Amino acid sequence: MGNSYAGQLKTTRFEEVLHNSIEASLRSNTLVPRPIFSQLYLEAEQQLAALEGGNRVDNEEEEEEGEGGLEPNSLPNPFQLHPPPEGCCTTDGFCQAGKDLRLVSISNEPIDVPAGFLLVGAKSPSLPDHLLVCAVDKRFLPDDNGHNALLGFSGNCVGCGKKGFCYFTEFSNHINLKLTTQPKKQKHLKYYLVRNAQGTLTKGSLICWKGSEFRSRQIPASTCSGSLFPALESAGPLASFPSEPTPGMNPGILMGAQQAGPASDHSSLSASMGPAVFNGKDSPKRQQLAKNNLLTLPRPSALGILSNSGPPKKRHKGWSPESPSAPDGGYPHGGGNRANYESAGMSCVPQVGLVGPASVTFPVVTSGEPVSVPDNLLKICKAKPVIFKGHGNFPYLCGNLNDVVVSPLLYTCYQNSQSISRAYEQYGASTIQPISEEMQLLLTVYYLVQLGKYQARILSESLLTPAEYQKEVNYELVTGKVDSLGAFFSTLCPEGDIDILLDKFHQENQGHISSSLTASSVTKAASLEVNGTPVCTSYHLEPHSIRPFQLAVAQKLLSHVCSIADSSTQNLDLGSFEKVDFLICIPPSEVTYQQTLFHVWHSGVLLELGLEKEHMTKQRVEQYVLKLDAEAQTKFKAFLQNSFQNPHTLFVLIHDHAHWDLVSSAVHNLYSQSDPSVGLVDRLLNCREVKEAANIVTLHVTSFPYALQTQHTLISPYNEIHWPASCSNGVELYHENKKYFGLSEFIESTLSGHSLPLLRYDSSFEAMVTALGKRFPRLHSAVIRTFVLVQHYAAALMAVSGLPQMKNYTSVETLEITQNLLNSPKQCPCGHGLMVLLRVPCSPLAAVAYERLAHVRARLALEEHFEIILGSPSSGVTVGKHFVKQLRMWQNIEDVEWRPQTYLELEGLPCILIFSGMDPHGESLPRSLRYCDLRLINSSCLVRTALEQELGLAAYFVSNEVPLEKGARNEALESDAEKLSSTDNEDEELGTEGSTSEKRSPVKRERSHSHDSASSSLSSKASGSALGGESLAQPTGLPQGEHARSPQPCSPSEEGRAPGEKQRPWASQGPPSAISRHSPGLTPQPDCSLRTGQRSVQVSVTSSCSQLSSSSSGSSSSPVVPAAGTLVLQASQCSLTKACRQPPIVFLPKLVYDMVVSTDSSGLPKAASLLPSPSVMWASSFRPLLSKTMTSTEQSLYYRQWTVPRPSHMDYGNRAEGRVDGFHPRRLLLSGPPQIGKTGAYLQFLSVLSRMLVRLTEVDVYDEEEINTNLREESDWHYLQLSDPWPDLELFKKLSFDYIIHDPKYDDASLICSHHQSIKSEDRGMSRKPEDFYVRRQTARMRLSKYAAYNTYHHCEQCHQYMGFHPRYQLYESTLHAFAFSYSMLGEEIQLHFIIPKSKEHHFVFSQPGGQLESMRLPLVTDKSHEYIKSPTFTPTTGRHEHGLFNLYHAMDGASHLHVLVVKEYEMAIYKKYWPNHIMLVLPSVFNSAGVGAAHFLIKELSYHNLELERNRQEELGIKPQDIWPFIVISDDSCVMWNAVDVDCAGERSREFSWSERNVSLKHIMQHIEASPNITHYALLGLRKWSSKTRASEVREPFARCHVHDFIILNVDLTQNVQYNQNRFTCDDVDFNLRVHSAGLLLCRFNRFSVMKKQIAVGGHRSFHITSKVSDNSAAVVPAQYICAPDSKHTFLAAPAQLLLEKFLQHHSHRFFPLSLKNRDHPVLSVDCYLNLGSQVTFRRGAVKSLKVREIS
Secondary structure (H helix, E strand, O other): OOOOOOOOOOOOHHHHHHHHHHHHHHHOOOOOOOOOHHHHHHOHHHHHHHHHOEEEEOOOOHHOOOOOOOOOOOOOOOOOOOOOOOOOOOOOEEEOOOEOOHHHHHHHOOOOOOOOOOEEEEOOOOOOEEEEEEEEEEHHOOOOOOOOHHHHHOEEEOOOOOOOOHHHHHHHOOOOOOOOOOHHHHEEEEEEEEEOOOOOOEEEEEEEOOOOOOOOOOOOOOOEEEEOOOOOOOOOOOOOOOOOOOOOOOOOOEEOOOOOOOOOHHHOOOOOOOOOOOOOOOOOOOOOOOOOOOOOOOOOOOOOOOOOOOOOOOOOOOOOOOOOOOOOOOOOOOOOOOOEEEEEEEEOOOOOOOOOOOOOOOOOOEEEEEEEEEEEEHHHHHOOOOEOOOOOOOOEEEEHHHEEEEEEEHHHHOOHHHHHHHHHOOOOOOOOOOOOHHHHHHHHHHHHHHHHHHHHHHHHHHHHHHHHHHHHHHHHOOOOOOOHHHHHHHOOOOOOOOOHHHHHHHHHOOHHHHHHHHHHHHHHHHHHHHOOOOOOOOOOOOOOOOOOOHHHHHHHHHHHHHHHHHEEEEEEEEOHHHHEEEEEEEOOOOHHHHHHHHHHHHHHHHOOOOOOOOOOOOHHHHHEEOOOOOOOHHHHHHHHHHHHOOOOOOEEEEEEEEOOOEEOOHHHHHHHOOOOOOOHHHHHHHHHHHHHOOOOOEEEOOOOHHHHHHOOOOHHHHEEEEEEOOOOOOOOOOOEEEEEEEEEHHOOOOOOOOOOOOOOEOOHHHHHHHHHHOOOOOOOHHHHHHHHHHOOOOHHHHHHHOHHHHHOOOOOHHHHHHHHHHHHHHHHHOOOOOOOEEOOHEEEHHHHHHHHHHHHHHHHOOOOOOOEEEOOOOEEEEOOOHHHHHHHHHHOOOOOOOOOHHHHHHHOOOOEEEEEEOOOOOOOOOOOOOEEEOOOHHHHHOOOHHHHHHHHHHOOEOOOOOOOHHHOOOOHHHHHHHHHHOHHHHHHOOOOOOOOOOOOOOOHHOOOOOOOOOOOOOOOHHOOOOOOOEEEOOOOOOOOOHHHHHOOOOOOOOOOOHHHOOOOOOOOOOOOHHHHHOOOOOOOOOOOHHHHHOOEEEOOOOOOOOOEEEEOOOOOOOOOOOOOOOEEOOOOHHHHHHOOOOEEEEOOOOOOOHHHEEOOOOOOOOHOOOOOOOOOEOOOOOOOOOOOOOEEEEEEEHHHHHHHHHHHEOOOHHHOOOOOOOOOOEEEEEEEEOOOOOOHHHHHHHHHHHHHHHHHHEEEEEEEOOHHHHOOOOOOOOOOOOOOOOOHHHHHHHHOOOOOOOOOOOOOEEEOOOOOOOOOOOOOOOOOOOHHHOOOOOOOOOOOOOOOEOOOOOOOOOOOOOOOOOOOOOOOEEEEEEEEEEEEEOOOEEEEEEEEEEEHHHHEEEEOOOOOOOOEEOOOOOOOOOOOOOOOEEEEEEEOOOOOOOOOOOOOOEEEEEEEEOHHHHHHHHHHHHHHEEEEEEOHHEEEEEEEEHHHHHHHHHHHHHHHHHHHHHHHOOOHHEEEEEEEEEOOOOEEEEEEEEEOOOOOOOOOOEEEEEOOOOHHHHHHHHOOHHHHEEEEEEEEEEOOOOOOHHHOOOOEEEOOOOOOEOOOOOOOOOOOOOOOOOOHHHHHHHHHOOOOOOEEEEEEEEEEEEOOOOOOHOOOOOOOOOOOOOOOOOOHHOOOOOOOOOOOOEOOOOHHHHHHHHHHHOOOOOOHHHOOOOEEEEEEEOOOOOOOOEEEEEEEEHOHHHHHH
C-alpha cells in the first residue's frame, strides 16, 4: 500500500468476485456469503504495471470516441460537408459569424434565451475539452425519461444571435462542428447548461437521449448457459430462460429458497432458445454499455440467467480470460434495450426492512418462447420462489404459475434513477460515472441472497393486497388445506389426538376444577359485597381533567388557526363566526365509535359550545361522530347542508385516525360495485364542497402522519402541529404525574442495563414456525403461525390446569402468559385480573383461534375463570353474562341492561382479547392489559406506519414517580438486585409443581428469552425465577399517601388506559350515572393491604434495582430497607396495582423484533427507515437517511421531499389542480404518539376555539360615567323640544356653553370655570398615579355589532375589495403625491405627501397633463344622495398599524366614503404594508416627535386650503363658493361602534319619557347629521361618549353646547381663524373647544348619538415614553425631573420639551399657584389657552378681547 494507486478497484475482478459470491451464497447452507469487497484490492505492482503498459482507465471522453459505432481501427463512413460560405469564420469554437461559443469564454456573459428554449452544450470532435453553447427549443429535447422529444430540430446561435435553424445539419455547419459523419442532435447535444449560485453558466446533467448511445459493431454469436437450481454437490440439469438479448443480465432474477437435498430431488426447467445474432446497426434495440456491465462467472451461474461469452469488444471491460464459454444457448451482446437510469453510482439495496407490499398485477412485458414452471417446484425450493423482474423484457411463463411470484420491486427501484446525478449536483458533489442498471441489480441480488428462503416467503406474501391476503387464507381454510397441519399437531401429543386428551381430562375432572379454582375470587367478591367493606383500591376513580400536555396542544392548534386567519391570504375570517360546530370522522370500528362518543360525552364540549342542553341523550351525541361506513354519506351530506345554511358558524371537520383509507376516489370508480366504501375518505373530506367552504376547517389527527407528508400533500408544513416533547435540555416542560411509555421507551428497555425487557420474541415459537414452513410450503405463513400459536396456548392452558406433560408442547413465553392470566384474579379479593391481547390480523384466522381456545377452555372447565373475546372492527364487544355481572358489580352499575361497549370498560376483567382486523382503528385498551401478543402480525408490518401502529397498541401511562426499568441509574441498587435475585427465596417461593426448567438469573439473561414480570403462584421455574421478586408482598402498613405514587387511570380525554369504571354507558334519557362519580371530591379508598396484620416487603419490578420499600406503620411513608430475613410472601395484591406501575409486555415475531431493536449509526431504530406507508413510494433511490436527532418537523420535511403518493393515493392528482404548492389553506394536521391523549386535546381545542370566537366577537370598551355632573351650571333656558331630530338654530343659540369637562378620561385634569359659574370648594379627591390611570379605567365587554370598525386582523369576503383586493387593480398599487401650501404662522411652506392607491384616485383631482395632485374632491352642500358620506374622515394615528380601527367598511354599511390615515413619516412604510388600500397623509419629518396637536393642526389647515382650491376649481364650473361642503371628520383610531337613543315621549313637551339605546352604523349617524338644517352655521359637532351608566337626564335634551371629544365634525370654513395648537400633546381638544367658543362659534353635541371607544393597549398616547438619555436604568423618571436649568446646554431626558412642560405642570403646578391648591375661589386665569394644572387646581379661561385691565390686575 505504499503508492498512490494501491487500493483501487479493478472492475473485472470486482464483477468476477461478485458473481462468485452470489453463486456461493445460493449453494451454501449458511446465510452469510463470502465477503467480496475484501477481495477487490489490487496489489500496487499490478496496478503500476498496467499503467506502465499504457493502459488507462476508461473515462467519458474515451466512450465518446466511439460515438456512432466506430471502432478505433475502422474507417468512418464518408460524409460530404458543404463548403462554408466565402469569407466566413471557420475557427473551431466560433460560429461562422466569428462569435465565440465556448462555454469557458461566455459563461459569465448575459445570454438572451427566448421563451421555450434551453441552453445546451454541444461537443465538437475537434475541441474535446470544450462545450459549445447553443439555444435549442425544448420541445425537440427529451424529458427525464428519454421520451417526448419531437423529431427534427429548432435552434438559435447564441453568438451572433441568428435564429431559425430548422435542421441540425445546417446548425452544425454554422457552429463549425466540422463533422465527418451524419450530424445528429442525439450525438452532439450532450449536456444541459445551468447557472450556479454565482450566476456562472456551468455544465449540468446529461441529456437523456433514449437510444442515442447505439453501437454499430459486429457481434459474433456466443452461447451461454446457467443452472437454475444447482445441487449442493453436483450440478443438476441445466436450464436457461429465453429472453431478449441482454448483455450480462437476464430480465429475471430468481430469488428462491436455500437449496437442499440431492441432485435427484431437482427437476429440470428446460426451454429451447435458438441463437439470435443481431448486427449492431440493424438490431431493433441497441444501447451503450456502461463500464463494468458485462458480468461473468468462472462456473455456471447459480441464477441461471447470467451469460458468459468470448472476448468482447473494446467497451466490454468485464470479460475474464479464465472464464470459459458455455456451449449451449447464446446471447448477442450488442443488443438489448437498457432501461433509463438516473445515472449515479448508488445502488438501491433493499434490506429486510425495506421491502413493502406491491401489486401482483404489475404489468410485465413478455417476449421469447414460454418458460414452463414445473409442478414440483415447491418441493424443490421448500418455499414459493420470487422472480424479480430485472432488465429487459420478461419471458412468458406457463405451467404451474401458482407456485411462483413475479415481483416488480427491483424494477421499480431503478426505473426512475435518472435524477441521481442531478441530486449529486444539488448536494454540491461532482457528477460521476453512473453505475449501470445491470450492476445495480447484481449488487442488490448479492444482498438479497443473504436473506435466505424465509425472505422469499415474506416477499411473495407481501405482494398480496389485504383483500387478496384474506381471500388466500380463507381459501386454505375452506378447502381443507390446513387439515394436514392439524393432523401433524395431533402426532405431537404423547397420548394421541389432543382433543381426545381434552375429553378424557374433562370427564375425569368434571366439577372438581370448577369448585376449587373459582371459589376464591367469587366467594370473596360476594362476601365483600354483603359486608360493604371496600378491600381493593386499584379500581379507584379519577375526576375528569385535562392534562397539561393536552392543554398545550389545544393552544397550539388554536394558534395555528389564528395564523391562518391573520395571514394575507384571506382564507379564514374568524371575526365573522359566532359559534363553533364540529364533526368527528372515525374508521368503521364499532368500539372506536362508542369510545369516541364517550369522550365527547364526558368532555363537556357540547355544553360549552352551546350545541346541546344539559340533559342530552346518546342520540344527540351521535350526531357529532361519523363512522366512515356505507351509511356515512347521508350523515355527511347533512353536515355539509348545515354548514351551508349557517355561514356564521365555524365548522371543524376532525378526521381522526387520518392515516386510514387514503385510497383515491378514482379507485372507487373502478371498484364501486365490489366495495362501496373504497375511497370514502377522499370522496367526503376532499369533495369540492368541503374545499370551497369558507367556514369549514379540516383537522387531520393521526399517530402516523407519514402518508400525509408527501410531495403532493394538501397540508402545508406550517399547518402541522406535533405533540410537544416532555422535556427540553433535561428540563421538564409540563409537570405531569404520569409518564408516557411509547415505542422509544419499549426499545430502550431492551438495551443493556435494563433487567426486564418489555419487547421480546419467542425463539421456540419461531423455530417451530420455520420447521413447519418447510414442511408445508403451500400454506400461507399466517396460517402456520396462527395454528402454532393457538396450539401453544392450548397446551399451556392444559399444562396449568393439571396436565403438566403439555408444558413440553408450548413455549416458556406462552406458559408465562397463561399462568399469570389464570392466577391474577386469585391475588385480588374482588377477582380483578389482567388482559392478554392476542393480535390476529386475519379475520378468518381470528375466528379459528377463538373457536379453538373457547373449546379448550370449555374442556378444562375454565369458563368462569377468564373470558375470551373476539374483537372485530365491524362488531361490538360481546362478553358473557357472568363477566358482565362482575363488571357491573365492580363499577357499581345498577342498570341491568348495561353491556360493555368499549375495551376500556373491560378494566380488571381477566380475559384474552383476540383482536382482529388488518389494521387497528384507534381502539384504546384498559390499563389491566398485561401482555400484548403480536407474534402473528404479518408482512404488512414491513412499512413504518403498520409496524408502529401495531406496537402502539401497547402504549401506556405509568406513574411518573416510579423509576422505570433502568438499573444503570443507580449502581448501588443494581448490586442489591443481583443479590436479591440470587437468594434461595426467589426460587423457593416462585417454584411450583411441574416446573422443570432451569433456574436463570435476570442479570445474566439472554436477550431472546422471556422474563416474567407478573406475579404467578403457578409459574414455572423457567419464567418464575426471572420475576425479580414481583410476587413478593406489598407493605402491609401502606400509608394513605402511598396512592400518590400509584398512577391514576387516564381520564376519558386521554386515549391511554382509562379506568373501566369510568366507561359508563349513558341511559336512553338524561346524562349517565357515571357523571356524578367524576366530581373532584372523590378520594381513593383505603388499600386492602391495610387490613392485614402481616409485615411485608414490596419489591418493585418496574425498576431493575429491585427497590425495596417497607413501612412498619400506616403513618410512615418513607421507604425502609428491611433487615435480613424479612422477606415474606404477599398476602394479596391486585394485578391492577402492578399494572399501573409498568407497561405491558410485548411479544413480537423475530423478524419484526430484529428490525425494531437494531439501530443505525446515529442510534435511530432501523424500523424508522422503512417505507413510511404502503400508499406512498420513495421519490428517488438517492436520498439522505433519517437521523435520530431529527425533530418531528424535520421528519415531516424529509418525507415531503423524498416520498410521492402512489396512483391509488388520494393526493396523487393534487399537483394537477393548478397551484404550484397545492396546499389547502384551511387544513391542519395534528400528530402525536398513539394513546397519548390526542382526542382529549382536540376536544379541548374545540372549547378554546369557541371561547376565542366569542372573545373575537366581543371588545372591551370604556364604560365610565361622566365626571363633574354635579358641577353643571343650571341654565336659565333648556332645549325642550325632546323629539327634534335636528337642533333649531335660533333655539340652540339661546343655550349657554358648559365650560365644565365631563369626559372621564380627563378625571385628573384641571377644572374650568367661567365668571358665570359658581363652584363649590369641595375636594375632588386624590388624583390617580399617571401610570395607573389608563390601567384602571373601567371597561365593559361588548359584542361587536355588524356595524363595528375593525383592525387589520378582520377578514371577510365583503371586505376584500375595501382592503385592497380589487379585481381591477394590483395589490399594493399606489402612488406618492406631494401637496404643498404656505402658512404664515409657521413662516414657511408646508409640504405634505399623499399615498393614494389606484382604486382611490377618483377622490382627487390631478393636472392634465402631468398628473400632479391638485386637490381633493369635495361635494356640494345641496347634494342629497344617500350613497356616500360627504365629509372626508381623517384619522391621526401612531403606533397602531395593526390595532387601529381603520376598517370602516361595515361601520359605513358599505357606503362610499373618503378615509385618510394621518401618519408620521417614519411609520409610513409599516402603515402602508398593513393598509395598502387606504389613503395616507404623511406628515413632514419635523413632526416625527410631535404630538396629536400637530396632526390636528395640519389636518385642519390642509382641509381649509383644499376647500379654497375646490371653491376656485368649481367656481369655474358655475358653482358658488358657499355651496362647497366645508366639513371634515376627525376621528380617533379607537372608535369601534356607534349608538343611537330612541326616545318615546308621552307628550310633545312632557318631561316624562322612556328611552332605549341601539347600535347603528356610522353611515346612519353621518347622513343624519349632514342633513341637519343650517348645518353650515355650526363650527363643531360631536357625539356623546357611551356609558352603561348613562342617566335619563343626560339624554333628555337632544342637543347641548359643550365640549366635544374623540369624534368631531369640523367646519373648516367657520374655524378658518381658529387653530389647533401644534405643540400640544395633551388636552388639545379641550383647548380647541374653548378657542372655538371664544371666537363666538357654535359647538353642538348630539346627545342622542354616542360613540364607543375600544381599549387598545398599544400606541397612541403610550407611544411617548419619557426616559433618560444617560442612564440604562429602566426605572421611570419622576415628573420633578422633567425640568432643568435655563442655561443647560444638554438635556438628559429623551422627550420633547413641550411634553415635559405639560407633564410637569400637571403634577407640580401647586408650586407656582399655592393659593389655588384645592381652592376654587382662587382659580388660575388662563388667557386664550387651556393647561392641565392637575385635578386640584382650578383655572378660569378668558380671551384677550373680553378681559379688562382691572381683571388682569
